[in-house]
Amino acid sequence: METNIAGGILALVARFLSGASVRWIDCHPDPCQRVYFANHTSHLDAVVLWSALPPQVRALTRPVAAKEYWMGGPVRQYLSREVFNALLIDRTEIKVHQSPVDLMIREIGYKFSLILFPEGGRSTGPDVGEFKSGLYYLSKKRPDLELIPVHIDNMNRILPRGEVLPVPMLTCVTFGPPMWLERKEAKAEFLRRAREAVVRLKEA
Amino acid sequence: MDAKTLGLFGGVLVLLGIATLVVRFLKRRVDLGLDPAIVETFRLRVWAWWMLFAPLAGALLAGKMLTIILFGLISFWALREFITLTPTRPADHRALFWVFFFCTPLQYVFLMLAGRTWFEEPLGITAYDVYSIFIPVYAFLLIPARIAFSGDSKRFLERTAKIQAGLLICVYCLSYAPALLTLDLPPEEPQAASAAPQPAQPVEADAELEQRPLPAGLAQIGTLAEAAQGEIKMPHEAPGRKVRLLFFFVLIVQLADATQYLWSQLPGRHAIVPSISPARTWEGLLGSAASVTLVGAALWFLTPYQWWQAALASLVVSLTAFGGGLTMSAIKRDRGVKDYGTLIEGHGGVLDRIDSLCFSAPVFFHLTYLFVNLS
Numbered sequence: 119m120e121t122n123i124a125g126g127i128l129a130l131v132a133r134f135l136s137g138a139s140v141r142w143i144d145c146h147p148d149p150c151q152r153v154y155f156a157n158h159t160s161h162l163d164a165v166v167l168w169s170a171l172p173p174q175v176r177a178l179t180r181p182v183a184a185k186e187y188w189m190g191g192p193v194r195q196y197l198s199r200e201v202f203n204a205l206l207i208d209r210t211e212i213k214v215h216q217s218p219v220d221l222m223i224r225e226i227g228y229k230f231s232l233i234l235f236p237e238g239g240r241s242t243g244p245d246v247g248e249f250k251s252g253l254y255y256l257s258k259k260r261p262d263l264e265l266i267p268v269h270i271d272n273m274n275r276i277l278p279r280g281e282v283l284p285v286p287m288l289t290c291v292t293f294g295p296p297m298w299l300e301r302k303e304a305k306a307e308f309l310r311r312a313r314e315a316v317v318r319l320k321e322a
Numbered sequence: 323m324d325a326k327t328l329g330l331f332g333g334v335l336v337l338l339g340i341a342t343l344v345v346r347f348l349k350r351r352v353d354l355g356l357d358p359a360i361v362e363t364f365r366l367r368v369w370a371w372w373m374l375f376a377p378l379a380g381a382l383l384a385g386k387m388l389t390i391i392l393f394g395l396i397s398f399w400a401l402r403e404f405i406t407l408t409p410t411r412p413a414d415h416r417a418l419f420w421v422f423f424f425c426t427p428l429q430y431v432f433l434m435l436a437g438r439t440w441f442e443e444p445l446g447i448t449a450y451d452v453y454s455i456f457i458p459v460y461a462f463l464l465i466p467a468r469i470a471f472s473g474d475s476k477r478f479l480e481r482t483a484k485i486q487a488g489l490l491i492c493v494y495c496l497s498y499a500p501a502l503l504t505l506d507l508p509p510e511e512p513q514a515a516s517a518a519p520q521p522a523q524p525v526e527a528d529a530e531l532e533q534r535p536l537p538a539g540l541a542q543i544g545t546l547a548e549a550a551q552g553e554i555k556m557p558h559e560a561p562g563r564k565v566r567l568l569f570f571f572v573l574i575v576q577l578a579d580a581t582q583y584l585w586s587q588l589p590g591r592h593a594i595v596p597s598i599s600p601a602r603t604w605e606g607l608l609g610s611a612a613s614v615t616l617v618g619a620a621l622w623f624l625t626p627y628q629w630w631q632a633a634l635a636s637l638v639v640s641l642t643a644f645g646g647g648l649t650m651s652a653i654k655r656d657r658g659v660k661d662y663g664t665l666i667e668g669h670g671g672v673l674d675r676i677d678s679l680c681f682s683a684p685v686f687f688h689l690t691y692l693f694v695n696l697s
Contacts, residue, residue: 278412285418288406
C-alpha cells in the first residue's frame with residue numbers, strides 16, 4: 119500500500135517532468151501478461167514508460183534494468199526495489215546456467231508483465247540500434263506473452279548519454295499493436311521485425 | 323477587491339458560462355445541421371478559455387507574486403514545447419539547461435524585484451532596467467558562448483538563433499504581461515474627473531457611488547480627509563487598476579483570436595498568406611480589428627486610459643495578435659507539425675494558445691507606459 123502511494127506520486131512526477139503524451143495505436147492498456155519492448159537512449163526510459171501505464175497495469179509491470187546502475191546509491195536502490203519492483207540484471211557477469219532470460223521467466227511467473235530494452239545498452243543518437251537476442255529466446259520459451267512495441271521519443275535529448283542534468287523537453291510514449299513470435303520464425307527475421315515495429319511507431 | 327474588478331471578473335464568468343451552455347445546447351441539437359467539426363472547435367475553445375481565465379483570475383485575486391509565478395510557469399511550459407519542436411544537437415544540452423533553469427526563472431525574479439526599494443535604491447536603477455535587457459543582451463550572449471564551449475560548430479548560428487528565439491518569445495515577451503502589475507499607474511481620481519464631461523449620466527453616477535462609501539462620515543473634515551483618503555486608498559486602489567489592466571489585456575487578446583476566427587468563417591475568403599496559414603483571411607483580420615477596437619473602446623472605463631487610448635491599444639493588440647499567430651504558424655509549418663503540444667486537449671499546446679499573447683504583451687506594456695505618462 120505504502121509503495122503504491124509512493125509509486126503513484128513518483129509516476130505523477132515523472133509524467134509531469136517528462137511532459138509525456140501517451141498514445142496507444144491499435145493497442146489498449148490491459149493487465150494481461152505482456153512484454154513491452156522499447157528503444158533505449160536514457161536511464162529515465164524505464165521510469166517514463168512505467169509511468170505512462172495506467173495504475174492497475176503499472177502495479178503488475180516490472181522493468182528489466184541494469185543492476186550496476188540501479189544498485190548505485192540508496193535512492194536508486196529503494197526506487198528499484200520498492201517502487202518499480204525492478205528486475206535487475208547483472209550485465210557484467212552473465213552465467214551460462216543463470217541466463218537473464220531464465221531469470222525473467224522465473225520472476226514474472228504467470229502474473230507480471232515486463233519492460234525490456236532489447237538494444238541492450240543505451241544508444242547515443244535518436245536511431246534505434248540492433249536488437250539483442252533476449253527478446254527472441256524469451257518468446258520462444260513463453261510464446262503466450264504479448265509483445266508490445268513501444269517508442270519513446272525525445273528521451274535522448276532530455277538526458278543524453280554522459281549527461282547528469284536533465285533538460286525538461288516533452289516526450290511522447292507510443293504503444294503499438296501486439297505481436298508474437300511466429301511458428302518457425304528465424305531469430306534474425308524475428309528481431310528485425312520487432313525492431314521495425316518500434317521504428318514504425320516513430321513516424322506514426 | 324473593488325467593484326469594477328469584481329464586475330470585470332463576473333462579466334467574463336457570465337460570458338464563459340453562457341458559452342458553455344451554448345456548447346451544451348449545440349452538442350445536443352444535432353438536428354440543427356451544423357458542421358460537427360465547427361461545434362467541436364468551439365467546444366475546445368471554450369474549454370481552453372476556462373483553463374486560461376480561471377487560473378488567471380485566481381492568481382490575480384491571490385496577489386502580484388502568484389500572478390508572476392503563474393506566468394513564469396506558463397513561460398516554462400511554452401519554452402518546453404518550443405525547444406521540443408526545435409532540432410538541437412547533443413552539444414546544446416548544457417546551454418539548454420542554463421536557458422531552462424537559470425534564464426527563465428531569473429527573468430521572473432527580476433520582475434518580482436520591481437518596486438522593491440532595497441533592490442532599486444542602493445543600485446540607483448529600476449527593476450525594468452534589469453529585466454528589459456537581461457534576456458535580449460546577456461542571455462543572448464551566454465547561449466552562443468556556452469554552445470561554443472561544447473565544441474560543436476555544426477550549424478552554429480542556426481542552433482543559437484533557435485534557442486534565442488524560443489527564449490525571446492516564450493519568456494521575455496510573455497513576462498511583459500505580468501509586468502503590467504509593476505507599472506506606476508496614477509491614482510483613480512483623474513480618471514473619475516475625465517469621466518465627468520462625458521454625456522453618459524449613469525457612468526458619472528456610478529463613479530460617485532463608488533467613491534462615496536469610504537469618506538462617508540468624514541465629509542466635513544475637508545481637505546485633510548481628502549489627503550488621508552488618498553493615502554489610505556492608494557495601496558488598495560492601485561493594485562485593483564493594475565489587475566483590471568492585465569485582465570483587460572488578456573481578454574482583448576483572446577477576443578482578437580476569437581473574432582479573427584469568427585470573421586474568417588464568413589463567405590468571401592481572401593487568405594493573407596496562403597502558403598503559411600490559409601485560415602487567416604483579410605476578412606478575419608479587418609473584422610477582428612474593427613470589433614476588438616469597438617469592444618476595447620467600450621470597456622475604457624475599466625482601464626487607466628482615455629477612451630481613444632483604449633481603442634488604439636485594442637487595435638494595436640489585434641494586429642500584434644495576428645502577427646504572433648502568423649509567426650508561430652510559420653515555425654510550425656517549417657517543422658511540419660500542426661500543434662505544439664498536448665497539454666490542453668485538442669488545442670495543441672500551451673504555445674498555440676499564447677502565441678498572440680506573447681507578441682502583444684511588450685507593445686501593450688509600452689503603450690500603457692506612454693499613455694500613463696502622457697496624461
